[in-house]
Amino acid sequence: MLAKRLLYIFSCLFCYVLTTVSQNLPYRLVNTIHLSPADECRWMMFDHGGLMWLGTNSGLKSWDGYDFHNFRSTAFSPGILPNNTVLSITEDYNKILWLGTRNGLARFDMKTRSFNTLFIEGDSYRTIYTLYTSTDGTVWIGTDGGLTRYDEKTHKFDTYTEKNSIYLDSDGKKSADRHISVKSIIDDGHGNLYLGTWSDGVLIFNPKKRTFQRYEKINNFNSAYSLHLDSKGRLWIGSWSEGLQMIPNPEQGPRAEHLNISINATGFNTFYKIIEDPISHKIWASSREGICLIDPITLQANCYTYAGTNPIGLCYNLNIDNMGNIWAATFSGHIYQFASSSAIFQFSQLGNIKYHVNIGAVSSIYTADGTWFWLGVSPNGLVLYNKKDGKTLYNTDIPGFAELNNTGLSTRITSIIRRYNGQLWFATNSNGIMVKGNGKAAEAIYSNPNSWLRDNVVNTLFEDHNKNLWVGQRAYLSFVRPDGSGEALVMKDESGNYPFCDVRGITEDKEGNIWAATENIGIIKVTPKKDGSFAFHRYYPENHKYAVEDATNCFIDSRNILWAISNSGGLFRYDTEKDCFEPVNKKYGIDGDKVFAISEDNYGHLWLNSDECIIRLIFDDKGKTFVTHFTEEDGVQNASFFPNSVFKYKDEMYFGANNGIISFIPKRDININDTSKRKLIVTDIIADGVSYTDLDSTERARISPIAPRYTRTIEVPSDIKRLSVEFSLLTYSSQARNKYAYKLEGYDNDWRYTDNYQRMASFESLSPGSYTLHLRACDNYGRWTELSYTIKLKVLPPWYLSWWAYATYIVLLILSIYGSIRWYRNHIKTKNRLQMAVVFTNITHELLTPLTVISATIDMLRQKAPGHDEQYGIMQNNINRLTRLLRQILEVRKSQAGQLKLKVRKQNIAEFIEAACDNIRPMAEARGIKLVFNYRDSSKIDVWFDADKMDKILYNLLSNAVKYSHENGQIVVELQLKQKTMIISVADQGIGISKEKLRHLYSRFLDGDYRRMNTVGTGIGLSLTHDLVVLHHGKINCQSVEGEGTTFTIQIPTDKSAYSDEEIEYSELATSHRLNDVATINNDDEAIGDIEVADGYTILVVEDNEELLSLMKQLLAQHFRVLTAKNGVQALNIIQKESLDLVISDVMMPQMDGIELTQRIKQSDDYGQLPVLLLTAKTRDEDRNKAYETGADQYMTKPFKLNELLVRVQSIIKNRERIRRKFSAQTEFVVEEQHYSNPDETFVQKAIECVKAHLDDADYDREGFASDMMVSSSTLYNKLRALTGQNISGFITSIRLKEACRIARRNPNISLTELSVRVGYNNPKYFSKCFKKEFDMTVKEYLQKEEVKSEEVKSEE
Helix, strand or coil: CHHHHHHHHHHHHCCCCCEEEEEECCCEEEEEEECCCCCCEEEEEECCCCCEEEEECCEEEEECCCCEEEECCCCCCCCCCCCCCEEEEEECCCCEEEEEECCEEEEEECCCCEEEEECCCCHHHCCEEEEEECCCCCEEEEECCEEEEEECCCCEEEEECCCCCEEECCCCCECCCCCCCEEEEEECCCCCEEEEECCCCEEEEECCCCEEEECCCCCCCCCCCEEEECCCCCEEEECCCCCEEEECCHHHCCCCCCEEECCCCCCCCCEEEEEECCCCCCEEEEECCCEEEECCCCCCEEEEEEECCEECCCEEEEEECCCCCEEEEECCCEEEEEECCCCCCEEEECCCCCCCCCCCEEEEEEECCCCEEEEEECCCEEEEEECCCCCEEEHHHCCCCCCCCHHHHCCEEEEEEECCCCCEEEEECCCCEEEECCCCCCEEECCCCCCCCCCCCEEEEEECCCCCEEEEECCCEEEECCCCCEEECCCEECCEECCCCCEEEEEECCCCCEEEEECCCCEEEEEECCCCCEEEEEECHHHCCCCCCCCCEEEECCCCCEEEEECCCEEEEEECCCCEEEECHHHHCCCCCCCCEEEECCCCCEEEEECCEEEEEEECCCCCEEEEEECHHHCCCCCCCCCCCEEEECCEEEEEEECEEEEECCCCCCCCCCHHHCCEEEEEEEECCEECCCCCHHHHHHHCCCCCCCCCEEEECCCCCEEEEEEEECCCCCHHHCEEEEEEECCCCCCEEEEHHHCEEEEECCCCEEEEEEEEEECCCCCEEECCCCEEEEECCCHHHCHHHHHHHHHHHHHHHHHHHHHHHHHHHHCCCCCHHHHHHHHHHHHHHHHHHHHHHHHHHHHHCCCCHHHHHHHHHHHHHHHHHHHHHHHHHHHHHCCCCCCEEEEEHHHHHHHHHHHHHHHHHHCCCEEEEEECCHHHCEEEECHHHHHHHHHHHHHHHHHCECCCCEEEEEEEEECCEEEEEEECCECCCCHHHHHCCCCCCCCCCCCCCCCCCCCCHHHHHHHHHHHCCCEEEEEEECCCEEEEEEEEECCHHHCCHHHECCHHHHHHHHHHCCCCCCCCCCCCCCCCHHHCCEEEEECCCHHHHHHHHHHHCCCCEEEEECCHHHHHHHHHHCCCCEEEEECCCCCCCHHHHHHHHHCCCCCCCCCEEEEECCCCHHHHHHHHHHCCCEEEECCCCHHHHHHHHHHHHHHHHHHHHHHHHCCCCCHHHHCCCHHHHHHHHHHHHHHHHCCCCCCCCHHHHHHHHCCCHHHHHHHHHHHHCCCHHHHHHHHHHHHHHHHHHHCCCCCHHHHHHHCCCCCHHHHHHHHHHHHCCCHHHHHHHHHHHHHHHHHHC
8 A cells, every 4th residue: 555655656756747838728718707996806606596706805796697786884884894805705504605804704694685793702813714614514714813613503603722622743743833824624525624724734623523633744834825625535735925736645644745736837826726627627726827727637737827818817716606617706806707618619710821811701611521611701812721730722822723813813702612513613792703623723704705694793603403503693693504504584573673683692492493582672582484484473571571671591491491581680481371481580589680691400400690699490399499599608709700601511510700610510409508507596676766775674674574586475565666576597608698588477468578688577556466476587598497486476555455444434434324314314304394495495505515525535435445436436426416406406595585696707608518518428328319519600609608507507408308308319409609699409309398387397396207207307407497597688498399309499698798797707807816815025035825726826737647647636736726638739739728827747758748848838939938847757867958958947856755746836836926926016117127038028018018008998808918919818828927927817907007006106186086997997996906905005005105205305305
């Protein structure tokens, strides 16, 4: 045994070990991760699920292949880590990360994302150099103080010191030196630990016996900074400044011999980490200058300083991921990923050419033996390349081409084929065709004198089964027979000729049809006829048989399926039944829309190439298609491919690429890394745009107390409107080609697919309930990985939809109804001796109160418990009926008491009647009755009438017509305007009225025929209608024929002169006076106070979300008159018709968005002064700037608080109110002193002059004013509101009163009557009242004040 050991040592010592320094690490660099240059990565590891963790000088980082997540102590989040420099990391069996820092330990619970800081007593234990989890789950800690163990049961540290442990030298004797600084810890596989120390060499530790024993000194400094036990049981030791050592048989004990690995490279003497390649078993050792690779057999060491084109430099750490890839973390902030497996694809680079020609991509390929390759290259030239030895001949250096005119080789070779007779034919891009026979010199064929070759720009060559040669040219398709004769085809069909067809690819199907792919006119099918002629059929976008204009080639596979490829449409499959090409890129999951070349291997798999990738399509017997993308990770080295540059020789396939060819031998199933090791994890939960990490602790606990990666249940509170679940497939390379899919069971019927840019499942406004989320991901090989578990989503209802809330609503409703009924019965009992009419009129006042309570209760239920619209509608309709009935009774009582008051104002009677018909139409349609409204003289439909009284008149007439009409009948309503009178008729085809009842038709409580028609009646409707018509100074007439129908006709005057002043409502004027009642201000900055609806301000709210629109309307309607629209088009229509003070608009809306709406408003001369407040979900500065550039006055981002919206609105309205009050308070208004712009000053001056010109005209109203200003009423309103704060009537009133001040100053003795008449007031008393409200003083007080001012001026003089 001893002899064998000595022999082995002797052989190793005398083995010639050669070390070389090489620039580039001979492993495929498949990915590079870039940290900040300031981040020193000191440790790297992969946890149980494959997630990468990095220990840096700026805290802990995780990397999921897309994003870094940082964990560090800051001024805003102190105490996360005891120190932000993380030197070591390990994971225990409880999925807890242990972090060693410069100032103690931290435990990171990955499930709860909570940190816990731990300290080992003693200053020498502060810096944690290394952490290690042994096979029994124990966490070991290496510090300057030695070795420490964490006891999971007692949650205490057990430090091994000279007092509780035994220290032995290599000879077994107790050691005098009992102090060690532990830098590295590994398990020997037998329950013992190997310890690497700063200057005490290697020790083996027995935890059970608590004994430390040193190995023999291994180097001058006895440094063992890093340790690794390889697959052969050899212990590798990386030292600090003392190189690399290896103990072949460490199990032989502390006196086992060691070897020094000879490394002659400068700077490679300190080694931070050692690992073993799981495939080649080469030893990797990271150093200050780069990485050393040691052959496991010869022990030859090679040192490398570059990874690809990147310098490696100081490499702190090495690690291996779940897929066997090797990772290297460097001081410069780069983390390199190297593939340990051999590449699937091999790249053969063209050799040196003596002319130093710049060769680009290989444009065409042909080989007859797999060794010598004929290659067309770009930008020009022909290459003969030997794949075995790399010999490369170019152009005239190729035998047989020396005699050829060099101009023939000065262009690109587009296609190469071997003819039936062994000749090689070369198509060129501008010099016709070159032909080379066996052992002969090459010859050129040009378009002149060959009639079959019309163009020297030849794109492709193809030989069919009859040995005919097909030649695709820039503008022609030709064919050449075996005897050398040929012709250029004149292609045409029923649609006409195909001139200038740029043919790029040609193929033949089994029926002998030729398929020509063109660059400009789609695909042409050429069918030979028996007489030697050809039939042509074209596939192109216009006939919907091919989606794009260009095609690169057509291809027939072994299953007789015809394919087409395109540079703009991707892959197409020919459908024989539909006779068309269908695009299949999306169907098969092929990235992009470019396919350059297509071929088929011996197993029937299709191979394509696209942008920087090669694609394989496998079709199984069940009709499923499996798509695999091969990229840089597999040896496709960012290649740029050339159209149709593909060739298959025997089993091997070749693709032309940059400066060479990519080759591979397809197998039935190429060996790809086990995808079961590629984990799909959940990386984040995003609630209303806020990441899980950024949520406060309370919100995180509500959604999921467990971190997103481990959560199985997510609760979605009702106040969260949008929830997203982010995920990642931990492949770390070719991430851009990963695809993802998710399905929310209970919401989605099928999978929803997304790419790596949107790798999250997002849901918005989910209904309360439970759902199940399924996730899966597909890597670039087309292999799907499903999340091993499902996630439950529990969407919680708002409190007002909870079961206890429903119970409360039901109880309240029952109590309300019960209380109302009981209250009503009590009143009936107390009033049962009164006459019926008196009873009705008295109790209606009392019944309206509980009905209002019930209605309000229903409205509250509708808001807080939506979803029962049908039931609420039934209750509300019956309440409305009862309310209308009670109001009619009240009107009857008022009529009896002479208390009915008429208040007419000018409005559109046609629109009013149309609305009344629309309201009653559902009742008519329920009985199959057709309701028709006809009116004439549409240009003269603004008349004077009382809207409230007219509504009751029309409702009674229309409801009676519906009640007493036969089913499927017709009711016709007509409107005529004649001689200042409107004539309204309502005609039905019902049962009619008898002559006896016609005489008492308008008597109260007339018993009609409602029982006969199975309906209800009260007998007061027509009586009230009669009274209201008479109150309108009108007439009502009824004509009826029993069994045929009834026609009611009412005539009501339409002119203002028909009504007294008390019967006319000056709504704008009244509004102006009410505005003056609000408050007076002393200066511009004085607070206005709350603004009520009575203030007359009107706001338009534009929002496509009905719920938000309703909420804003409810809020604002408490203070203002609110109009609503759902998009910009509707809003513009309202703006053109209504007088508005403010527009609140969403930005993103259908048909017309808020930006365009604002532009339309601000660019309009009519309503450009109208303020606009924009609401949007866009938060970027660019969006905000764009809104302000468009002309928006204010800009609010979502989500916003409704109170904040109210404050913004009130601020704008208050500004208008300040302008109005300032204008009103001035007894003498000088336009020049108001600082208006020139156009605005001109407008206000003209408006004042118009009013002054009609100062004594009491009937001067808004129509006349607008006409004088030559603008519409709405334009006049908007401009006056913006410039003076006044509406039209208020402005007229204010100017009249200011002129009254001027007249009174000049003529103090003028009488009040004369003064009021001169400024357009017929009633002095009303004038005095208006003056008092405008200036807060009487005319007399004003004159006294002016007199005092005048005397003060005189005294000063």
